[in-house]
Amino acid sequence: MILEIPVESYNFSAAGEAASRVKKTLQRLGIDSQLIRRVAIATYEAEMNIVIHSDGGKIILQVDEEEIKVQAIDQGKGIADLELAMKEGYSTAPDEVREMGFGAGMGLPNMKKCADRLEIKSVVNEGTTVVMGFKNQS
Amino acid sequence: MTLKELIDCIDGVVVNGHERLAEKFNGVYISDLLSDVMGHAQEGNVWLTIQTHNNVVAVALLLNLAAVVFTAGNTPDASTIEKGREEGVVLLSTKLSTFEAAGRIYQKLQ
Ligand SMILES: Nc1ncnc2c1ncn2[C@@H]1O[C@H](COP(=O)(O)OP(=O)(O)OP(=O)(O)O)[C@@H](O)[C@H]1O
Ligand SMILES: [Mg+2]
Numbered sequence: 001m002i003l004e005i006p007v008e009s010y011n012f013s014a015a016g017e018a019a020s021r022v023k024k025t026l027q028r029l030g031i032d033s034q035l036i037r038r039v040a041i042a043t044y045e046a047e048m049n050i051v052i053h054s055d056g057g058k059i060i061l062q063v064d065e066e067e068i069k070v071q072a073i074d075q076g077k078g079i080a081d082l083e084l085a086m087k088e089g090y091s092t093a094p095d096e097v098r099e100m101g102f103g104a105g106m107g108l109p110n111m112k113k114c115a116d117r118l119e120i121k122s123v124v125n126e127g128t129t130v131v132m133g134f135k136n137q138s
Numbered sequence: 139m140t141l142k143e144l145i146d147c148i149d150g151v152v153v154n155g156h157e158r159l160a161e162k163f164n165g166v167y168i169s170d171l172l173s174d175v176m177g178h179a180q181e182g183n184v185w186l187t188i189q190t191h192n193n194v195v196a197v198a199l200l201l202n203l204a205a206v207v208f209t210a211g212n213t214p215d216a217s218t219i220e221k222g223r224e225e226g227v228v229l230l231s232t233k234l235s236t237f238e239a240a241g242r243i244y245q246k247l248q
Contacts, residue, residue: 037181041200047177101189102172106173106177110173
């Protein structure tokens with residue numbers, strides 16, 4: 001199955017809904033709750049990065065027997081230095097979103113911890129594609 | 139410890155979730171950084187925070203937290219209360235500082 005959810009830039013009132021829909025879909029499919037937890041956390045972080053750091057994009061969920069795959073695809077400024085972006089604590093989040101509790105620089109590290117595989121492709125001034133794979137245990 | 143006992147312990151006020159106060163929680167996580175909470179809070183925890191916007195509900199829901207406590211007299215935004223109600227997330231508030239609320243809960247749990 002495949003589910004595609006649009007994510008708007010800077011829409012904080014809708015933020016988190018893509019991750020929530022992914023979680024509910026996996027629950028309906030009867031996926032193990034610990035696995036759902038990892039997917040939900042990683043998807044939330046990917047979704048928030050689209051909201052905060054891009055001009056908008058989408059989350060795509062694909063489930064097959066081997067793997068749960070979550071892609072976060074956006075258009076926007078992209079990531080110039082991926083290695084730096086992956087560092088815990090590194091953040092370019094603007095002050096107004098830091099006041100809301102974003103910008104700890106822990107989103108990408110959380111994604112890495114939760115996913116069994118993480119691939120990031122980014123082109124500066126074009127956008128970013130994050131692919132996360134989770135081994136389907138069922 | 140149940141959520142009802144928690145409320146008594148920190149002089150808390152129920153914002154929503156009256157029907158779920160008999161439920162137990164298994165620990166507390168304290169942070170105002172959302173991705174720190176995402177990375178470290180455990181299912182069934184109570185989360186103490188001064189953040190009041192509605193993304194707090196999204197985090198609590200995704201992590202299956204037992205409740206969110208807004209400390210230091212902070213009250214959740216209207217959109218937070220609405221989303222909390224829709225999603226069935228228990229929201230509490232207290233006038234106590236995070237430090238004092240945590241201290242009281244810690245003592246009670248010993
Ligand atoms: N989709 C994206 N587009 C452009 N830049 C991004 C994107 N995702 C991450 N980045 C860059 O990588 C940095 C680190 O991202 P990460 O998610 O780890 O932290 P953060 O989003 O700044 O804070 P947190 O996730 O803890 O709230 C960001 O501050 C930003 O500079
Ligand atoms: Mg982030």
